[in-house]
Amino acid sequence: MSTNALPHTRTQSGSEDRILRYTLAERVVHWVAGLSYIYLLITGLAFWSPYLFWLADLVGGGPTARFGHPWMGLVWSVAIFWMYTAWREDMRTTPADRKWAKHVGDYIRNHDENLPPIGRFNIGQKQFFWLMLFGGIALLLSGVAMWLVNDIPWSWRWLRYTAVLVHAVAALLTIGGFIIHVYMGTAMVRGGFTSIIRGEVSVAWARMHHRLWYEHVKGASSREK
Amino acid sequence: MTNGWIDIKNTDMMLIEGGNPAENHPCGFKWAIEAKRNRNAKMIVVDPRFTRTAAVADLHLQIRTGTDIAFLGGLVRFAIENSRIAKDYLVNYTNAAFIIRDGFKLPDDGLYSGFDPATQTYDKSTWNYAEGGDMSGKAGGGTAVPHAGSHGQDAHAAVPPALPENVAYDLTLQHPRCVFQLLRQQYSRYTPEMVEKITGIPQDQFHKAADLFTSIRKDGDTKKVGTIIYSVGWTQHSSGTQTIRTAAILQLLLGNVGRAGGGVNALRGHANIQGATDMAGVFDLLPGYLKVPNPNDTSLDAYLKRITPKPSKPGPWQSMNYWGNTPKFAVSFLRAMFGPAASKENDWAFDYLPKVDRNYSWIQIWDNMYRGSVKGLFAFGMNGVMIGPDSKKNIEALKKADWLVVGEIYPDETSEFWKSPGITPEEMKGIQTTVYRLPCAGFAEKDGSFTNSARWLQWKNAALPPPGDCRLDQAIVAQIFLKVRELYQKEGGKFPDPILKLAWPYGDPHNPSLSEVAKEINGKALADVTDPATKLVTKAGQQLPSFAWLRDDGSTSCGNWIYSGSWTEAGPQLARRGTEDPSGLGIYPNWAWSWPVNRRVLYNRASCDVEGKPWDPSRRQVWWNESVQKWTGHDVPDFKPDSNPKEHLGPFIMNPEGVGRLFMPIGAVADGPFPEHYEPIESPVANLLHPNQSNNPVVEKLKTPLDKYGTVAEGFNIICTTYRLTEHYHYWTKNNPANVELVPEPFVEVPAELADEVGIRGGEKVKVTSARGEIIAKAMVTRRIKPMMIDGKKTYQIGIPIHWGYRGIAEDEGRTAHTPTNLLSPTVVDPNAFTPEFKGFLVKLERV
Amino acid sequence: MAPTRRDFLKLSTAGGVAASILGFDLAPAYAEMRALKIARASETRSTCPYCSVSCGVIIYTQGDGAKNVTPFVVHVEGDPDHPINRGTLCPKGSSLQQDILNERRLLKPQVRRPGSDRWDDIAWDDAINEIGRWVKKSRDATFVEKDAQGHTVNRCEGIAWTGGCTDTNEFNYLVVKTMRSMGLCYIENQARV
Amino acid sequence: MSQATLRVQKISGHAGPIPGEGMQREDQVCKLVDTTTCIGCKACEIACQEWNDLPFAQTTFDNTYQTMPTTQWNFWNLIKFNEQPKEDGTMMWLMRKDQCMHCADPGCLAACPSDGAIVQYTNGIVDFQQDRCIGCGYCITGCPFNIPKFNPTTKKVYKCTLCSDRVSQGLEPACIKACPTGCLHFGTKDDMKDLAEKRARQLREHYGFENAGVYDPPGVGGTGVIYVLHDATNPEAYGGLPANPSIPWAVRLWKTPLRWLGNLAMLGGLVGVTLHYLRFGPKTVHNGESEKRS
Incomplete structure (x- = not known):
């Protein structure tokens, strides 16, 4: 699916100053991924450090956490895979992104007025996407190896060693991305959180953060009119 | 065992051959390990396979099964040629100096003097000592003085030849007809080259082993001790008894018998094999190794005369000839059997005992059942189909029996012979045998005593009642007997007297308590009995303190004289639990009770030199105490306690000679006074010593159509031996999930080279076929059995454990082929012990 | 920690959810020792029925001998006092518990009638009666009082006894008594083979 | 705090100080396995299963006397059999009892994330507490000896406890008691090392095993199970006994x-x-x- 395929410009409320940014399906999948990731994070962190093992009690205790973690990992992997098939095109880095990336300092310092216009996602979002995708693949593969507690022969024990390291490193990387993602989605970029809940953003929000996308959507919308 | 399990720790040298104690007696084997650990003792293992015993040995020689006499004979030769012998011991404690009659011939052609091919038996009259005195220094004379007109005459005499009372001897051992010179001559043929050709043991390895084993007598050393340890790997051959004799000869040559850490040690197979033999669970004995009466024993006197030996020794020496007391043992036994019904008037009920005129041994039961004369069989804890030999024949025999009573704790193959594999429903209808299967009690549910191979009687306690409707074995036998007695009482029948008059003095006749029985076995005084030496009195009704109190006048009763002393007035000696070992030699005199009279090492007088001083003061067992003029020590002296060494009383008090027998005179063995190598009945080669007399000449082959014997010409070109595994116990533990887990399935051990030739890999199924049957099992391809060069020909041996049949956990789950190993083994037995040749026969091996 | 079922109960009843979240207080003993399973079991000294070493064994049975208990075996272990085995056992001796308590044990008398393809149950009394009758029949049919030479032999050639390797001395003695008194010659034992 | 807790010196997945650390004087216990006197009888295998009431496994014949390829969740003690040809054409049949080594520096414990699922007592026994085990299997990854095994039904990992129940009551472990030849011995670590060194010396001086020695690998801080080997330079020949075991570097890096x-x-x-x-x-x-x- 590409930006061109975005079907609606109207919001559900019909208000002209709101634009649909995420379809219901996208929002559902995002939250499947997000909530499962949170579960994975809680349980994973419980296994990661004795100082965090109490986290396992939040979700039913150690054995339950151990039971749930790999299955939830599969859920998360499916969600990530869905996102990949849905957003793969949107996530390609464009020349506009590259231009935008040079001004990333302005973005961090909230000097957004200095930023060149970009499409539906900025390069940070895109890199987060790819991070989660490749991290997810690494987590999935290493996770499956770790899941087969009984089935890896002694002569293949290097696989166990590789798996624990890969899983930990991949998890840490995704956690890094996750922290930034959550921070930006909730605290830093006002409106972002709403958008992934309700699916809408304001025209001003869209114009400010994703002008090219806004213009594209507006164009499509006016053509529709 | 002449010695005991713990005593092995006292040894310096072990020869383990014909046994695999690490696998079959692991807990006793610890004492062999202790000897290695604490004394730096060396262990030589001679076995067709590299066994788990070999795994901890210092030297393993792979021998062709059934050729042990050749190997041991080679050792005898080596010891003599290299003067690695105990000269003083040999001269004084063996019959080495005894002179043999003229006319005796060594088996250069495979036959001793006196062979009669028609009857396949020997006239043994030349196998005897010459009568006469000291021939020392008269060796130049060439021949001993023969007993005038003696030989040739004995052969036809009604009374068998007897030993002379005054034996001719030569203490210099130079006389050409003295036992020592004959022995040297006999084994001079057993050269390392010959040993190699026959046994397959390369000369350098043989030399290594011979040098190591005899090193204990290097440079005249008399302190060190070596032991020989064997088991059914020797007995289960058609030359089994003679193999053990060769070991005894070697041990006498080296002066190892009677000493701590020495001896000839039969490990024996199972829990109470020793006890069953002691108690005469076999046809040719009565309890305490009394010979069974034969039809020529027309009266008790005639019987006692025949079985009571007279001393036979050099004039100046003494012989205790303990078997001279036989009448006391026999009469006391009859008094125990028949109680008041045995009186002086009726010859102590001697006629109540059946008279045995021929071989009624194990394979004869099956042979005669097959021929129809044995109608009924009791099998109590004895799985005859599995045991074989030739399981098929045993199954066929059972089909012809009228009835079979099986007492067992698990469903076994014998009770289910009528549904053994291959029997069709139609055929089953034709099997007319009635089979009763009675549920017995397990070991934990019974009390009573076992006798271990060190001759210790140990009482055990019942831990819990038998489950379900199971009954105690003694109750079952008692109830059957009382039922039979009742029938004879009511209806009469053939000679009912012994049945009606058998003493049955038990509190609950239908369930005799074993402690009552044990007391009866020990014996009691029926009238006041006085010991002539001490004037002590055992009052009528009291338990006897020992067999020294037995009388032949009917005033004592004793079920088994060698067990007398096991349950005295002082209580059950066999239940003692004293853990003291003052000598440190592992004697434990207060633990349980050892026959005879709590003696732990037999012939222990021989542990001292002629003057009564221990050969090795650091391992002293008994010794002559000059101050009290008595033999004293840590063990019970196997000797007349006040016999001053100056009297030269022989240390082997059970022999009429008083000394150990290098040469076995007259009737003691059927096949020769010295052991000679004969090939197993099924062998890949002709006897290299005398090809025209390949097999043991007195061994009989059975003659029913089922008794088949294979040859190389028929394609049976691989030697097969059978054995047991440490994880399993005979045909019993296949019902035990733990043991089945350890070794779940039958297998065949196949040398890797043979596997390559036949094209099999480990884990694949193979078929092993003998002239009698075939079995199917998985192959264990191993380098622990190597191909051997026998007389220049490459020869293979394979091995098969015996533990699987057609009833068991794995069998019932369909995980095995339901083919007992003993479908393969031949119906041929040792002519002395009647033990079948399970350990060596010919087979072919194919891929399935 | 991994809360057990019990911990969960404790959790909910005490309402200690907060404590749980913070990871406090719930830790039970870190090393709950397993109970010694033979602590109060009855000990019986016996002898291993397998090989001829005759190791001493201790059979541990449930119950203290009180009237209302049918003891059952809970463990078998070597007798450390026994001078030969000193507490050791081989793999067969070590598995004796499975021999004593084994679902394959025969529990009732059975008979297989001529031509039959199955086992039928039979009452003990009937079995003993029938066996006694068989013995008499075979003995009377095959008994020999005098041999060809006219010597008294008084033997029964039609019945054989084969005894096992785990028969006690006392039992073997009773076999000798009863079987020899019936005139049996074919008395054999595992000792032969 | 229970007496038992006081006897714990290491706890897996544990935050903060160890409750009983340094609180008890106790000797380290040790099993000595003298492979030169092992006869591979498997008494220890059964004694272990019997004492611990472990269910029996269904096995199949695999061209060896060895009961199964490796230890199992219900089979904590396995004799490994190896036929080893010698240069002179003769052979050796090596048998080695394989079980938890009770490392001083246990890889399983280092890898375990669950608080108290693996503890090390002050006597050196490394014990799994299954009621705290979460079944992650990290201990399997952490072990350099391939010992802990996962039970798919209970989702817990099991291994030799060194019969902590027996040892805590003053008894020796079940395998030690059973061993017929005395190739297994039990006592304090110091005594066992002493005994082992003496035996190795005897093997060198009297039995011609020049390379006889003691296996007490320093890479895991020494073990609570030490071996006497005919050839200490080649432990791999004894059914894959690692020559120089340590906690896997990956686990160390990870943890x-x-x-x-x-x-x-x-x-x-x-x-x-x-x-x-x-x-x-x-x-x-x-x-x-x-x-x-x-």
Whole structure:
């Protein structure tokens, strides 16, 4: 699916100053991924450090956490895979992104007025996407190896060693991305959180953060009119 | 065992051959390990396979099964040629100096003097000592003085030849007809080259082993001790008894018998094999190794005369000839059997005992059942189909029996012979045998005593009642007997007297308590009995303190004289639990009770030199105490306690000679006074010593159509031996999930080279076929059995454990082929012990 | 920690959810020792029925001998006092518990009638009666009082006894008594083979 | 605090100090396995299963006397059989009892994330507490000897306890008691090392095993099970006894530097975004009307 395929410009409320940014399906999948990731994070962190093992009690205790973690990992992997098939095109880095990336300092310092216009996602979002995708693949593969507690022969024990390291490193990387993602989605970029809940953003929000996308959507919308 | 399990720790040298104690007696084997650990003792293992015993040995020689006499004979030769012998011991404690009659011939052609091919038996009259005195220094004379007109005459005499009372001897051992010179001559043929050709043991390895084993007598050393340890790997051959004799000869040559850490040690197979033999669970004995009466024993006197030996020794020496007391043992036994019904008037009920005129041994039961004369069989804890030999024949025999009573704790193959594999429903209808299967009690549910191979009687306690409707074995036998007695009482029948008059003095006749029985076995005084030496009195009704109190006048009763002393007035000696070992030699005199009279090492007088001083003061067992003029020590002296060494009383008090027998005179063995190598009945080669007399000449082959014997010409070109595994116990533990887990399935051990030739890999199924049957099992391809060069020909041996049949956990789950190993083994037995040749026969091996 | 079922109960009843979240207080003993399973079991000294070493064994049975208990075996272990085995056992001796308590044990008398393809149950009394009758029949049919030479032999050639390797001395003695008194010659034992 | 807890010197997955650390004087216990007197009888295998009431496994014949290829969740003690040809054409049949080595520095315990699922008592026994085991199997990864085994039904991992129940009651472990030849011996670590060295010397001086020696690998801090080997230079021949075992480097890396780096990174991330918020605050939508639902 590409930006061109975005079907609606109207919001559900019909208000002209709101634009649909995420379809219901996208929002559902995002939250499947997000909530499962949170579960994975809680349980994973419980296994990661004795100082965090109490986290396992939040979700039913150690054995339950151990039971749930790999299955939830599969859920998360499916969600990530869905996102990949849905957003793969949107996530390609464009020349506009590259231009935008040079001004990333302005973005961090909230000097957004200095930023060149970009499409539906900025390069940070895109890199987060790819991070989660490749991290997810690494987590999935290493996770499956770790899941087969009984089935890896002694002569293949290097696989166990590789798996624990890969899983930990991949998890840490995704956690890094996750922290930034959550921070930006909730605290830093006002409106972002709403958008992934309700699916809408304001025209001003869209114009400010994703002008090219806004213009594209507006164009499509006016053509529709 | 002449010695005991713990005593092995006292040894310096072990020869383990014909046994695999690490696998079959692991807990006793610890004492062999202790000897290695604490004394730096060396262990030589001679076995067709590299066994788990070999795994901890210092030297393993792979021998062709059934050729042990050749190997041991080679050792005898080596010891003599290299003067690695105990000269003083040999001269004084063996019959080495005894002179043999003229006319005796060594088996250069495979036959001793006196062979009669028609009857396949020997006239043994030349196998005897010459009568006469000291021939020392008269060796130049060439021949001993023969007993005038003696030989040739004995052969036809009604009374068998007897030993002379005054034996001719030569203490210099130079006389050409003295036992020592004959022995040297006999084994001079057993050269390392010959040993190699026959046994397959390369000369350098043989030399290594011979040098190591005899090193204990290097440079005249008399302190060190070596032991020989064997088991059914020797007995289960058609030359089994003679193999053990060769070991005894070697041990006498080296002066190892009677000493701590020495001896000839039969490990024996199972829990109470020793006890069953002691108690005469076999046809040719009565309890305490009394010979069974034969039809020529027309009266008790005639019987006692025949079985009571007279001393036979050099004039100046003494012989205790303990078997001279036989009448006391026999009469006391009859008094125990028949109680008041045995009186002086009726010859102590001697006629109540059946008279045995021929071989009624194990394979004869099956042979005669097959021929129809044995109608009924009791099998109590004895799985005859599995045991074989030739399981098929045993199954066929059972089909012809009228009835079979099986007492067992698990469903076994014998009770289910009528549904053994291959029997069709139609055929089953034709099997007319009635089979009763009675549920017995397990070991934990019974009390009573076992006798271990060190001759210790140990009482055990019942831990819990038998489950379900199971009954105690003694109750079952008692109830059957009382039922039979009742029938004879009511209806009469053939000679009912012994049945009606058998003493049955038990509190609950239908369930005799074993402690009552044990007391009866020990014996009691029926009238006041006085010991002539001490004037002590055992009052009528009291338990006897020992067999020294037995009388032949009917005033004592004793079920088994060698067990007398096991349950005295002082209580059950066999239940003692004293853990003291003052000598440190592992004697434990207060633990349980050892026959005879709590003696732990037999012939222990021989542990001292002629003057009564221990050969090795650091391992002293008994010794002559000059101050009290008595033999004293840590063990019970196997000797007349006040016999001053100056009297030269022989240390082997059970022999009429008083000394150990290098040469076995007259009737003691059927096949020769010295052991000679004969090939197993099924062998890949002709006897290299005398090809025209390949097999043991007195061994009989059975003659029913089922008794088949294979040859190389028929394609049976691989030697097969059978054995047991440490994880399993005979045909019993296949019902035990733990043991089945350890070794779940039958297998065949196949040398890797043979596997390559036949094209099999480990884990694949193979078929092993003998002239009698075939079995199917998985192959264990191993380098622990190597191909051997026998007389220049490459020869293979394979091995098969015996533990699987057609009833068991794995069998019932369909995980095995339901083919007992003993479908393969031949119906041929040792002519002395009647033990079948399970350990060596010919087979072919194919891929399935 | 991994809360057990019990911990969960404790959790909910005490309402200690907060404590749980913070990871406090719930830790039970870190090393709950397993109970010694033979602590109060009855000990019986016996002898291993397998090989001829005759190791001493201790059979541990449930119950203290009180009237209302049918003891059952809970463990078998070597007798450390026994001078030969000193507490050791081989793999067969070590598995004796499975021999004593084994679902394959025969529990009732059975008979297989001529031509039959199955086992039928039979009452003990009937079995003993029938066996006694068989013995008499075979003995009377095959008994020999005098041999060809006219010597008294008084033997029964039609019945054989084969005894096992785990028969006690006392039992073997009773076999000798009863079987020899019936005139049996074919008395054999595992000792032969 | 229970007496038992006082006897614990290491706890897996544990935050903070060890409750009983340094609180008890106790000798380290040790099993000595003298492979030169092992006859592979498997008494220890059954004694272990019997004492611990473990269910029996269904096995199949696999061209060896060895009961099964490796230890199992219900089979904690396995004799490994190896036929070893010698240069002179003769052979050796090596048998080695394989079981938990009770390492002083246990890889399983290092890898375990669950608080108290693996403990090491002051006597050196490394014990799994199944009621705290979460079944992650990290201990399997952490073990350099391939010992802990996962039970798919209970989802817990099991291994030799060194009969901690027996040892705590003053008894020797079941395998030790059963061993017919005395190739197994039990006592304090010091005594067993002494005995082992003496035996190795005897083997060198009297039995011609020049390379006889003791296996007590320093890579795991020494073990609570030590071996006497005919050839200490080639432990691999004894059914894969590792020559130089240690906690796998991956596990060490994972559990120490990587964990601290990761913790720092995560903490850093949280601190970073917090600081960013404090310094720069949220992005507000300018260029016209502000975001309504801020």
